[in-house]
Amino acid sequence: MIKKDIPVYSIDKLSLFKQKDIQISRFAPYLAVHKNLHLAHKHDFYHLILFLEGGGTHDIDFHKFPVQPYQIYFMIPGQVHSWSFEGHVDGYVVNFSPSFFHSFMARADFLGQYPFLNGIVEESVIDIPADIQPKVKHYFEVLLQESETDSTFGLDMVRAVLIQLFITISRLSDAEKNRQASLHNYTILKNFQKLIEVNYNTLRLPKEYAQKLFITPNYLNTICRQLMGIPSGEVIRNRIVMEAKRQLVNLDLTVAEIAYNLNFEDTSYFTKFFKKQAGVTPREFREEEIKRVKRANSRLGSIR
Incomplete structure (x- = not known):
């Protein structure tokens, strides 16, 4: 089941x-x-x-x-x-x-x-x-x-x-080494990530977070590339996609409801965004998760 x-x-x-x-x-x-x-x-x-x-x-x-x-x-x-x-x-x-x-x-x-x-x-x-x-x-x-x-x-x-x-x-960890090399930048990165956790549904642009951190968007982007290897915009998008995946494994929610929960204008835009970031559509991701759960249940049943 x-x-x-x-x-x-x-x-x-x-x-x-x-x-x-x-x-x-x-x-x-x-x-x-x-x-x-x-x-x-x-x-x-x-x-x-x-x-x-x-x-x-x-x-x-x-x-x-x-x-x-x-x-x-x-x-x-x-x-x-x-x-x-x-x-x-x-x-x-x-x-x-x-x-x-x-x-x-x-x-x-x-x-x-x-x-x-x-x-x-x-x-x-x-x-x-x-x-x-x-x-x-x-x-x-x-x-x-x-x-x-x-x-x-x-x-x-x-x-x-x-x-x-x-x-x-x-x-x-490499992050600890980076922190020792640049404690100030590491602190900014952690504050950026904390802000994303609170605001990812409403703030989507690096410049909006940079303003809250009292730094320039270019500086924020440099810090993310230095400490995470990806640009600041991708850090934001990754968090949105992660939340989308967490909601997609809840079969009580439709894709349209998830798009609404994540503050997308419509389902089509959400689908395009998700596929660009995850490589599959929301429905394809959900179907694969359903198959994975069935395989896991089948393996567990054979063990029992």
């Missing part, structure tokens, strides 16, 4: 221990309990997995990645996710609520400083170099041990270890 809407899961529904803000587990038993998570779904919490073994693919916001040992991926609330695993898959999974660090850190934007926790798919899937694989695995072992005890300050230890993990992973 194909679900008409994308389910949204919360920690208290997924956690075996009914913890409110944090869930830590080996991935194999987590996967055994939550087989339905292979279908497209969303979370209202942060979600990260370190793979230790297994194959197949996983999708984040319709970007497909091969499963590889010592690959780690991060997801923020609201992203669309699905799996198609092959063979035995194991590793570690950590889920935590947006409020988990609020009482621990004074900075409200603490998580947003890490490139892999900003919802940029290309920066959220990272292969761990061999020289630090033992260190990263140790972090997850400590997290698992602390989550299974009732010791004093146990949750604070979990937070402290997660911060060590975040810093270790952040030092691997």
